[in-house]
Amino acid sequence: MSKAVGVNIRGVNVSYGANHVLKDVSLDIEPGEFFAFLGPSGCGKTTLLRLIAGFNHADSGEVRIGGTDVAGLPPWKRDVGMVFQSYALWPHMSVARNVAFGLEERRLPRAEIDKKVAAALELVGLSHLAQRRPSQLSGGQQQRVAVARTVAIEPKVLLLDEPLSNLDAKMRVQVRRELRDLQQRLGLTTIFVTHDQEEANTICDRIAVMNDGVVQQVGTPMELYERPANLFVANFLGTANILDGRLVDEGGRRWFEIAAGARVSVLGDAAVPAGSKLVFRPQHAGVAAAGTTSDLPGTVSHREFLGATVRYAVRVGTAEIVVDAPFQNGDGLHAPGAPVAVTLPAQAILWLSA
Amino acid sequence: MTAIALTLRRYSAGATPGQIGLALAIALFLAVFLVVPVATVIYVAFTEKGTGAFTLVNFQDFFATDLFVRSFWNSIYVSLMSVAWASAIALPLAYLTSRFEFRGSAIIQTLGFLPLIMPPFVGAVAMTLLFGRNGTLNLLLDDWLGFKIPFMEGLNGVIFVEALHYFPFILINLSAALANIDRAMEEAAQNLGCSGMRLFRRIVFPLAMPGYVAGASLVFVKVFDDLATPLLLNAKDLLAPQAYLRVTSIGIADPMGYVISVVLIAGSIAAVWLSNLALRGKDYATVQRGGGGLSRRTLKPWESAAAYAVITLILLLVLAPHLGLLILSLATVWSFSPLPDAYTLAHYARVFGDSSLYIKNTLIYAALAGTIDVIVGTAIAYLVLRTKLIGRQWLDWTAMAALAIPGVVLGIGYLRTFYGVSLPDGTPLATLWIMIVIALAIRRLPYALRACHAALQQISVSVEEAAENLGATKARTVRRVVVPLMTGGILAGFVTSFSTAAVELSATLMLVQSNSDAPLAYGLYVFMQSAAGRGPGAALGVIAVLFVALCAYASHRLVERSEKKQGAVR
Numbered sequence: 047m048s049k050a051v052g053v054n055i056r057g058v059n060v061s062y063g064a065n066h067v068l069k070d071v072s073l074d075i076e077p078g079e080f081f082a083f084l085g086p087s088g089c090g091k092t093t094l095l096r097l098i099a100g101f102n103h104a105d106s107g108e109v110r111i112g113g114t115d116v117a118g119l120p121p122w123k124r125d126v127g128m129v130f131q132s133y134a135l136w137p138h139m140s141v142a143r144n145v146a147f148g149l150e151e152r153r154l155p156r157a158e159i160d161k162k163v164a165a166a167l168e169l170v171g172l173s174h175l176a177q178r179r180p181s182q183l184s185g186g187q188q189q190r191v192a193v194a195r196t197v198a199i200e201p202k203v204l205l206l207d208e209p210l211s212n213l214d215a216k217m218r219v220q221v222r223r224e225l226r227d228l229q230q231r232l233g234l235t236t237i238f239v240t241h242d243q244e245e246a247n248t249i250c251d252r253i254a255v256m257n258d259g260v261v262q263q264v265g266t267p268m269e270l271y272e273r274p275a276n277l278f279v280a281n282f283l284g285t286a287n288i289l290d291g292r293l294v295d296e297g298g299r300r301w302f303e304i305a306a307g308a309r310v311s312v313l314g315d316a317a318v319p320a321g322s323k324l325v326f327r328p329q330h331a332g333v334a335a336a337g338t339t340s341d342l343p344g345t346v347s348h349r350e351f352l353g354a355t356v357r358y359a360v361r362v363g364t365a366e367i368v369v370d371a372p373f374q375n376g377d378g379l380h381a382p383g384a385p386v387a388v389t390l391p392a393q394a395i396l397w398l399s400a
Numbered sequence: 401m402t403a404i405a406l407t408l409r410r411y412s413a414g415a416t417p418g419q420i421g422l423a424l425a426i427a428l429f430l431a432v433f434l435v436v437p438v439a440t441v442i443y444v445a446f447t448e449k450g451t452g453a454f455t456l457v458n459f460q461d462f463f464a465t466d467l468f469v470r471s472f473w474n475s476i477y478v479s480l481m482s483v484a485w486a487s488a489i490a491l492p493l494a495y496l497t498s499r500f501e502f503r504g505s506a507i508i509q510t511l512g513f514l515p516l517i518m519p520p521f522v523g524a525v526a527m528t529l530l531f532g533r534n535g536t537l538n539l540l541l542d543d544w545l546g547f548k549i550p551f552m553e554g555l556n557g558v559i560f561v562e563a564l565h566y567f568p569f570i571l572i573n574l575s576a577a578l579a580n581i582d583r584a585m586e587e588a589a590q591n592l593g594c595s596g597m598r599l600f601r602r603i604v605f606p607l608a609m610p611g612y613v614a615g616a617s618l619v620f621v622k623v624f625d626d627l628a629t630p631l632l633l634n635a636k637d638l639l640a641p642q643a644y645l646r647v648t649s650i651g652i653a654d655p656m657g658y659v660i661s662v663v664l665i666a667g668s669i670a671a672v673w674l675s676n677l678a679l680r681g682k683d684y685a686t687v688q689r690g691g692g693g694l695s696r697r698t699l700k701p702w703e704s705a706a707a708y709a710v711i712t713l714i715l716l717l718v719l720a721p722h723l724g725l726l727i728l729s730l731a732t733v734w735s736f737s738p739l740p741d742a743y744t745l746a747h748y749a750r751v752f753g754d755s756s757l758y759i760k761n762t763l764i765y766a767a768l769a770g771t772i773d774v775i776v777g778t779a780i781a782y783l784v785l786r787t788k789l790i791g792r793q794w795l796d797w798t799a800m801a802a803l804a805i806p807g808v809v810l811g812i813g814y815l816r817t818f819y820g821v822s823l824p825d826g827t828p829l830a831t832l833w834i835m836i837v838i839a840l841a842i843r844r845l846p847y848a849l850r851a852c853h854a855a856l857q858q859i860s861v862s863v864e865e866a867a868e869n870l871g872a873t874k875a876r877t878v879r880r881v882v883v884p885l886m887t888g889g890i891l892a893g894f895v896t897s898f899s900t901a902a903v904e905l906s907a908t909l910m911l912v913q914s915n916s917d918a919p920l921a922y923g924l925y926v927f928m929q930s931a932a933g934r935g936p937g938a939a940l941g942v943i944a945v946l947f948v949a950l951c952a953y954a955s956h957r958l959v960e961r962s963e964k965k966q967g968a969v970r
Contacts, residue, residue: 101587121590128591134584138606147602148592199592 050077051112058107080397085256127201135180148199166198330394336385408685437813485563490570496576520565521628523721525712570615625806626916729938769840770898773848811910848893899951
């Protein structure tokens with residue numbers, strides 16, 4: 047396997063007519079990294095992936111693969127392997143012929159092609175199905191053929207376009223582990239496009255969260271969850287309470303007032319830029335009986351028992367706060383309609399703006 | 401009694417007596433007018449004249465007679481060459497329209513409907529005047545360059561006219577197949593290092609193969625069965641003309657016409673069977689998820705110019721029969737000169753006098769045939785889609801099998817089967833004009849059936865269940881809900897049947913007994929037989945073309961309008 051290469055994207059803009067799909071996108075993907083483009087549909091992640099593969103043109107900016115600017119290279123000269131969302135297996139060829147295709151296009155000798163096809167199929171555990179037609183395979187098997195076909199040419203970079211979206215939930219968990227194992231074994235720089243945060247979190251080293259053609263934040267899954275850079279990232283990754291309010295100074299301390307009589311003390315050294323909102327994860331807050339604390343008085347509007355946790359929706363003024371309380375046997379639960387108070391440790395609070 | 405009732409219940413599978421009666425009536429209609437005549441033809445071919453004993457002697461005679469063997473190979477040669485030339489025209493056009501972004505695509509798509517509405521024999525004579533040995537093009541070539549191209553010599557003429565006429569069948573099917581290819585199929589190949597013509601050869605064309613083969617086999621069968629075009633071009637050493645000439649000149653007792661008919665049927669079926677064999681396991685439509693067609697790019701200026709040049713050339717060729725027909729209908733004398741000596745409207749005046757009878761007959765025949773088709777078509781569609789009647793699929797298959805029966809074979813079958821059946825006053829059934837109507841109806845039934853079937857398929861069953869829930873019986877539901885909703889499809893089916901029946905000739909040629917019963921297409925054929933009749937014949941042809949074009953336009957509008965009306969509900 048050749049040495050892994052990095053992908054560097056600098057100031058890329060792509061427009062379709064008046065539709066500005068990618069806005070000044072810059073990213074550095076390290077050699078050997080498993081990297082995800084994560085975002086809702088229409089955020090530009092697939093456009094960016096196809097740009098790397100050569101199926102799109104950038105209006106400005108550059109894409110470097112292993113240090114080389116690829117702007118002038120057509121898709122067939124780029125040596126980046128792409129696994130398509132629909133797999134795009136050719137139905138008129140057997141599995142083995144599908145896998146051999148890229149090697150044949152590279153004019154390798156027959157013996158070498160056969161060896162590499164066997165190796166690629168071995169890698170994905172499908173040697174026994176080499177002579178089948180794609181239509182005779184299950185979805186998971188087709189997906190593995192698509193991967194084998196792509197890695198057989200030993201590409202510089204592996205691109206995966208929502209490769210799990212056509213699989214059922216159980217297969218998805220299995221296949222994403224296989225993909226991760228494969229990537230680790232090959233040490234191949236891999237870019238994975240998905241709209242599913244769980245997929246991205248479980249298999250990727252780093253994630254670029256995208257929205258509306260703009261990279262919102264780049265980081266490891268943990269960094270993104272714990273220190274989201276803005277409201278979009280906080281909301282897109284996991285559940286977050288996002289509360290509006292205003293800063294008030296009283297008695298020499300700063301408070302963030304959500305509603306009349308409901309306010310949170312702001313840590314002395316916390317920077318709270320103008321227009322910020324109060325953000326925290328449900329599991330970082332607690333629910334206490336009314337009157338035991340002065341934090342955020344409210345009433346329980348919904349209660350869902352989830353087994354390990356109890357999820358409360360607590361109405362505080364006009365806002366509704368979601369709190370996940372761990373459930374231990376014998377705990378008394380707060381009933382809907384009960385007056386309660388939401389407890390919120392100051393360290394758990396993030397101040398974010400759009 | 402109980403046993404019979406039980407059996408009845410088992411076979412009816414919950415159908416109402418009305419539905420069973422309807423199914424039986426349709427089965428009877430198809431049996432009498434399709435199955436029995438065709439079976440009779442086959443029976444006669446395989447039995448000894450007079451005794452009725454099984455024999456293969458007739459086939460031995462067929463293969464021992466030079467003329468028939470030559471006709472057999474000629475038919476296959478002409479059909480294959482027509483497919484080859486039609487492909488040579490259709491492939492570049494399909495490639496252009498599916499691959500590139502340019503306005504000529506619309507023109508090409510429009511071309512696709514010409515052969516659906518106009519049989520090739522209409523323009524055949526005009527083609528001789530344009531491309532024949534002493535036709536316009538060859539006279540000009542001879543003048544300027546000193547050589548001639550034998551476009552129309554012998555079988556070449558049939559191949560030339562048929563290929564020009566039927567290439568859109570390949571174009572339509574191939575374009576549809578190309579449009580169904582998932583773009584990712586192509587991109588995956590590019591991603592793995594493939595591009596250009598290699599990409600087309602290794603990925604795109606194999607994936608579009610089913611569409612190509614479907615179109616090509618259709619062209620083969622159409623050409624193989626065509627009777628009127630070779631007759632008008634005087635290429636008689638082909639199977640269909642031989643069958644016709646045998647029966648009309650020697651008589652319906654001679655077995656050879658029947659043997660040729662069986663060979664014609666076998667040829668049609670073999671072509672369809674071979675194409676199915678070639679496509680086995682290759683119906684890719686279900687495997688492909690994305691669709692959306694290949695990626696298109698805009699043409700560079702010089703490419704665009706070249707593309708338009710190709711299209712203009714093909715367009716000129718395709719319109720040549722129609723243009724030629726128009727010129728011929730207005731010409732005083734057109735012989736040994738690139739263009740007619742002078743122009744006149746006399747031919748139109750003549751045919752308007754003489755041919756009002758033809759036009760009246762055509763209107764009556766085609767309207768009746770179309771009506772029969774949509775009634776039977778709607779009924780079969782309803783039985784197939786909405787009941788669980790045992791054997792309902794057979795009605796559908798039998799009706800569709802009419803596609804494989806050449807018109808000349810059906811005509812011979814009718815003559816043989818119904819000649820022996822006489823009315824009380826002694827006229828044989830086969831000589832009545834109503835038999836022409838029924839033959840036309842049987843020939844066009846598959847088209848109407850498919851239109852009705854598609855229309856009914858689009859109606860949700862719950863719409864009917866709602867009517868029944870509110871107290872309507874099955875019959876009343878059909879009348880008040882189903883048929884009104886199907887109107888668009890039924891109308892489309894009617895107009896297709898009507899307009900193609902109006903210009904159908906092969907079965908008609910066998911069945912027309914007197915000039916007073918003849919439709920437009922027959923009159924056209926009779927006129928075209930003589931040099932003096934060409935002008936009036938062409939005028940009649942122009943009238944037929946306009947007539948059919950008007951019908952096609954009307955059907956298009958009707959379908960559009962009824963779709964718009966129902967669009968809000970669906």
